[in-house]
Amino acid sequence: VIERVCAESGTSYDEVDITTDPALVKKYGEQIPVTFVDGAQHDFWRVDETRLRAALAR
Incomplete structure (x- = not known):
């Protein structure tokens, strides 16, 4: 969903694997x-x- 919506709206996004950071987990x-x-x-x-x-439209 995120990839499609961002592509359609021309918005970039970053994906973060929180499992690599104990504080984020x-x-x-x-x-x-x-x-x-x-x-x-x-x-x-x-x-x-x-x-x-x-x-994203805001």
């Missing part, structure tokens, strides 16, 4: 996948396409 381990938009946590567990599109 502790903070987000129960919320995978975690999505951030403009540096702020946007969503977790499930990527909602409509919500992601709306957030």
Whole structure:
């Protein structure tokens, strides 16, 4: 979902493997996948396409 929405909107994204960083595992381990938009946590567990599109359009 993220790859498709970003490609369609011309937005770049970074994928981070939190399992390589104990601090990130502790903070987000129960919320995978975690999505951030403009540096702020946007969503977790499930990527909602409509919500992601709306957030990227702002």
